[in-house]
Amino acid sequence: MSNKGIAILSLTKQGVETAVKIKNVLEKKELNCTIFAPRKYAQEEITPLDKELREFIGEIFDKVYAIVAVMATGIIVRIMAPYLKSKISDPAIVGVDDFGRFVISLLSGHYGGANELTRLIAYEIGAIPVITTASDIMGKKSVEELARYLHCDIKNPESLVAVNSAIVNEEKLVMVLTGNIKAPMGKIWDFEIKMTERSEQAIGIVNDFDAGIIITKEKIPQNELKKPATILKPRKITIGIGARKDVSENEVIEALNFALMQAKIPLERVDCLATIDIKKDSLSIINATKRLGLQLELVSTNTIRSFKHPDLSPDSRLVEQKIGVGGVCERAALITAGEKARLILKKTKIKGVTIAIAEGG
Structure with missing residues (x-):
């Protein structure tokens, strides 16, 4: 899930009690949450809501990963309607009744992650999840979910209805990877995997199926597509790594596999490993990188030292004492x-x- 944060909104005393339960379970999953409620229900962990709900929704709509509305769904649906733009950019919207009996995925279920968030909240607070997207009801995965799994941007969202319809109706589907793009081979869900060098060839392959997905960094002439196809552009995925001198090659590989599992990223989607230049002779990192078929990029100590970013963890005094920088892997x-x-x-x-x-853009 995104690290932009989750806003939990409530308007009643009972709703605030449910909101606190939700916040507690989400924070255990290391998700950043803030509860907003009228000042008369304010507690230590609640931020007072001192303006009209409609105005407040407008202020936060583009700034949060998700909005969990502990209130009647009619209220949140009417209020958020003027701010809706696209299923690609809108935040996940989840509705919860005041007593926490039902958790409802309202908006951006697939690409925005509302379905995933709905299941998580419902499971943790003992509620019933309500998810109405056709692919989920039939136990199938949508194009948006596949794009999230492979960390890709959807370039032509207007294609989603037709391609998702082909998935639901169990039509013949293909996923085409162009150039040096990699993904898990064989089949991904209901898609047969094909590889090709050029986008022109990808179009020909898709036209031989009922519908498809093309993963490419190139521009696709969509007017040549005769069948529905969603075009995905892969984001750059990089792993930063540091290791003690006594760590073995196998221990590095085990750690990398564990981290990828935690982040739910297939190894094939990783573009490179990166570390600080003073680790250039680390055989454990070098050999692990080769065994995994990845490239190793070395970043200069000066670049690491001067780098600033809001996502960075606090500097480690121990690391700074040893190598002169506050941290390596995140940078x-x-x-x-x-x-x-x-x-x-x-x-x-x-x-x-x-x-x-x-991941980069």
Whole structure:
């Protein structure tokens, strides 16, 4: 899930009690949450809501990952309606009744993550999840969910209805990877995987199926597509790493696999490993990188030292005393991820190995 934060809104005394339960369970999952409620219900962990709800929703709509509205769904639906733009950019909206009996995915269920958040909240507070998207009801995955899983941006959202319809109706589906783009091979959900060098070939492949997905960094001439196809652009995924001198190659690989599992990222989507230049002779990191078929990028000590980013964890005094910088893995990951980089896994320590994962635009 995104690290932009979750706003939990409530208007009643009972709703505030439910909101506090939700905040507690989400924070255990390391999700950043803030409860907003009328001042008369304010407690130590609640931020007073001192303006009209409609005005407040307008202020936060583009600034949060999700809004959890503990109130009647009619209220939140009417209030948020003027602010809706696109299923690609709108935050996840989840409704919860005051007593916490039902959790309802209202908006941005797939790409925005509302369905996932709904299931999480419902499971943790003992409520009934209400999810109405057709693919979920039939036990299938949508294009938006696949884009999230593979960390891709959707370039032509107008295609989603047709391609998702093909998924639900169990039509013949293909996913085409162009150039050097990698993904888990065989089948991903209901999609047959094909690889090609050029976008022109990708179009020909899709036209031989009922519908498809093209993952590419190139521009696709969509007018040549005869079948419904969603075009995905992969984001850059980088892993920053640091390791003690006594750590083995196998321990590095085990740590990397654990981190990828935690972040729910397939190894095939990783673009590179990155570390500080003083680790250039670390055989455990070098050999692990080779075994995994990845590239290793070295970032200069000066670049690491001067790098600033809002996602960074506090500096480590121990690391600074040893190598002269406050931290390595988060900085290396963010620097190599490039433009619009953000951390999707903050610094994680695993048996002498520190790992962070970033994605760039």
